[in-house]
Amino acid sequence: MSKYFKAEITDNISLNKHFKILTLTPQSDIVVPQPGQFYMLNSNNTYDPLLKRPFSIFGCKNNTLSFLYRIRGKGTSCLSNLRGGDIIEVIGPLGNNYPEPAGDFIAVAGGVGIASLLPLLDKRKNTGYLFYGARSKDESVMLSEAGALSKETFVATDDGSEGRKGLITELLKGFLNNLKSEISNFTLPIYACGPNPMLKELSKIARERRIKCYVSLEEHMACGVGACLGCVVKTVSGYRRVCKEGSVFDSEEIVW
Amino acid sequence: MVNLSVNIAGLRLKNPIMTASGTFGYGEEYSEFMDLNRLGAIVAKGLSAAPRQGNPTPRIVETPAGMLNAIGLQNIGVKAFIKEKLPFLKKFDIPVIANFFGDSIDEYVKAAVELSGADGVHALEMNISCPNKQAGWIVFGTDPEIMEQVVKAVRKETKLPLIVKLSPNVTDIGLMAKVAEDCGADAVSLINTITGMAVDVKSRRPVLANNTGGLSGPAVRPIAVRMVWEASKAVKIPVIGMGGITTAGDALEFLIAGARAVAVGTANFINPTAVIDIIDGIEKFLTDEGISDINEIIGSLKIRS
Numbered sequence: 214m215s216k217y218f219k220a221e222i223t224d225n226i227s228l229n230k231h232f233k234i235l236t237l238t239p240q241s242d243i244v245v246p247q248p249g250q251f252y253m254l255n256s257n258n259t260y261d262p263l264l265k266r267p268f269s270i271f272g273c274k275n276n277t278l279s280f281l282y283r284i285r286g287k288g289t290s291c292l293s294n295l296r297g298g299d300i301i302e303v304i305g306p307l308g309n310n311y312p313e314p315a316g317d318f319i320a321v322a323g324g325v326g327i328a329s330l331l332p333l334l335d336k337r338k339n340t341g342y343l344f345y346g347a348r349s350k351d352e353s354v355m356l357s358e359a360g361a362l363s364k365e366t367f368v369a370t371d372d373g374s375e376g377r378k379g380l381i382t383e384l385l386k387g388f389l390n391n392l393k394s395e396i397s398n399f400t401l402p403i404y405a406c407g408p409n410p411m412l413k414e415l416s417k418i419a420r421e422r423r424i425k426c427y428v429s430l431e432e433h434m435a436c437g438v439g440a441c442l443g444c445v446v447k448t449v450s451g452y453r454r455v456c457k458e459g460s461v462f463d464s465e466e467i468v469w
Numbered sequence: 470m471v472n473l474s475v476n477i478a479g480l481r482l483k484n485p486i487m488t489a490s491g492t493f494g495y496g497e498e499y500s501e502f503m504d505l506n507r508l509g510a511i512v513a514k515g516l517s518a519a520p521r522q523g524n525p526t527p528r529i530v531e532t533p534a535g536m537l538n539a540i541g542l543q544n545i546g547v548k549a550f551i552k553e554k555l556p557f558l559k560k561f562d563i564p565v566i567a568n569f570f571g572d573s574i575d576e577y578v579k580a581a582v583e584l585s586g587a588d589g590v591h592a593l594e595m596n597i598s599c600p601n602k603q604a605g606w607i608v609f610g611t612d613p614e615i616m617e618q619v620v621k622a623v624r625k626e627t628k629l630p631l632i633v634k635l636s637p638n639v640t641d642i643g644l645m646a647k648v649a650e651d652c653g654a655d656a657v658s659l660i661n662t663i664t665g666m667a668v669d670v671k672s673r674r675p676v677l678a679n680n681t682g683g684l685s686g687p688a689v690r691p692i693a694v695r696m697v698w699e700a701s702k703a704v705k706i707p708v709i710g711m712g713g714i715t716t717a718g719d720a721l722e723f724l725i726a727g728a729r730a731v732a733v734g735t736a737n738f739i740n741p742t743a744v745i746d747i748i749d750g751i752e753k754f755l756t757d758e759g760i761s762d763i764n765e766i767i768g769s770l771k772i773r774s
């Protein structure tokens with residue numbers, strides 16, 4: 214079982230203009246990924262783009278791996294051109310994973326961060342309260358699929374085209390305040406993946422209410438395996454590698 | 470069976486392929502992808518006498534066929550290396566080359582002395598692409614006189630084979646190689662990264678937190694091959710070539726141009742078994758060409774007149 218393997222593209226489906234799901238079939242035995250782990254992918258052995266890019270494991274079923282991605286720049290554009298039958302080389306699973314929730318939990322996804330959280334919602338079916346923030350209805354991909362795995366779902370979009378208009382962190386605050394009045398010492402851990410400002414706000418919310426908050430961070434990566442020290446984040450105990458000690462950190466460890 | 474083994478500065482390498490400092494961690498990171506015993510030698514991440522926390526992020530950015538890095542030489546320090554990382558490396562039957570640096574001559578000497586006293590370090594590679602805080606932050610390896618001072622000072626204090634890693638950010642690489650040789654270096658290695666910059670046009674800021682960074686990867690290879698050729702003409706001591714090596718063919722270019730061994734850097738990031746693939750590829754090339762000894766290839770460049 215190697216963490217570096219060849220895989221055949223099974224399909225590469227467009228959800229809309231910006232989002233796609235890539236599914237691949239490894240050509241050798243693989244290590245089973247845990248929710249929160251990631252893989253390094255690139256379109257092929259090209260020199261430009263040169264480096265592989267990190268993507269969270271989105272699905273692992275019937276010996277296939279799938280990834281939900283947003284087309285952003287050169288690397289993801291090339292990924293989007295892959296077709297069924299193409300062979301690529303993959304490194305993974307890498308990084309740590311979300312610690313298993315003991316009971317009910319809160320999952321906060323910002324945009325494509327849903328890719329990282331959906332496997333957790335799936336593993337712990339109907340125990341997660343999903344808070345999903347996105348730019349618009351179009352961008353809240355996989356909402357019904359994720360919602361079906363969750364105990365309750367709350368949505369906020371920047372333009373109000375889906376769910377509430379505004380920030381998902383505001384919705385979460387309201388939810389937590391209500392919980393407080395119902396059950397005094399009710400604490401649900403937060404699991405979050407999304408843009409940094411959202412994660413920073415969540416860490417504040419969690420600190421004020423003394424709840425555990427696990428955040429999956431993003432940083433530019435070269436190797437993905439801890440060798441280059443390119444992907445570090447500042448923590449209370451110095452720089453830590455997002456690809457190795459993370460990508461999931463206790464929000465209290467991060468110097469925001 | 471072809472012979473792949475080469476001798477460098479008193480070290481016998483089972484093949485001429487080593488890892489480039491800073492691209493292979495302390496060896497552990499890639500040990501789950503390969504048998505480290507297959508490597509010619511392992512060169513660990515650059516060490517300083519005291520730990521260094523390195524630069525803020527972004528530390529890396531991709532550029533066409535290459536990448537810029539400004540890690541800022543983050544490392545755990547010589548003492549922690551000897552205590553925490555060396556025991557792992559000692560389990561393997563390959564030479565361990567400790568790469569080190571400092572920001573003053575004293576710091577270089579301190580690191581070299583401590584590493585020389587450690588059981589399991591077989592050679593030292595001295596990174597002179599660092600600014601000298603006592604000389605207006607001029608990079609040691611870009612000024613022949615400052616370079617001479619630091620190499621001489623280190624040479625006096627260590628009996629281990631000493632490899633001086635040259636900076637490519639100079640006009641005459643042959644001259645710098647000669648300075649290293651005259652100061653008593655047992656080998657030179659090159660190239661370190663080439664200083665570069667990338668700008669975000671919307672914010673009009675440099676992409677890297679450090680503003681500038683070091684370019685590596687396939688983009689630098691032709692420059693590196695040329696410099697290895699020039700350096701190997703200038704000195705009698707062995708030259709270790711690196712810069713953009715991604716395939717066996719790339720490695721052979723350096724060997725033919727005069728390198729007695731080569732190091733693989735950025736390619737590890739893209740293909741975690743790159744070093745093994747390159748070793749296998751060189752063996753296959755020699756077999757196919759009917760060459761029985763790698764040493765027949767080294768420096769065999771047929772210059773066009």
Ligand SMILES: Cc1cc2nc3c(=O)[nH]c(=O)nc-3n(C[C@H](O)[C@H](O)[C@H](O)COP(=O)(O)OP(=O)(O)OC[C@H]3O[C@@H](n4cnc5c(N)ncnc54)[C@H](O)[C@@H]3O)c2cc1C
Nearest residue numbers: 266267268269281282283285286287288289328431432433
């Ligand atoms: C652990 C981890 C898991 C991830 N999981 C997913 C996922 O499941 N789905 C998904 O769509 N994306 C994910 N990402 C982000 C993804 O890696 C980047 O979108 C991708 O690398 C962009 O590559 P590009 O060549 O298309 O863009 P580039 O041309 O390199 O850059 C386009 C934009 O993306 C930014 N960017 C580049 N690399 C990264 C990076 N590593 N992290 C954050 N921003 C970056 C750049 O600053 C720039 O603004 C993840 C990142 C990490 C670190």
Ligand SMILES: Cc1cc2nc3c(=O)[nH]c(=O)nc-3n(C[C@H](O)[C@H](O)[C@H](O)COP(=O)(O)O)c2cc1C
Nearest residue numbers: 489490491515596660661685686712713714734735
């Ligand atoms: C991320 C990174 C970190 C590096 N760290 C060091 C270092 O600590 N010491 C050193 O002498 N060279 C360091 N280098 C330079 C490499 O060892 C090598 O000389 C250079 O990258 C050229 O080879 P390449 O193109 O194969 O990567 C580093 C390079 C990279 C990309």
Ligand code: FES
Nearest residue numbers: 437439442444456
């Ligand atoms: S990406 Fe290289 S250390 Fe994390």
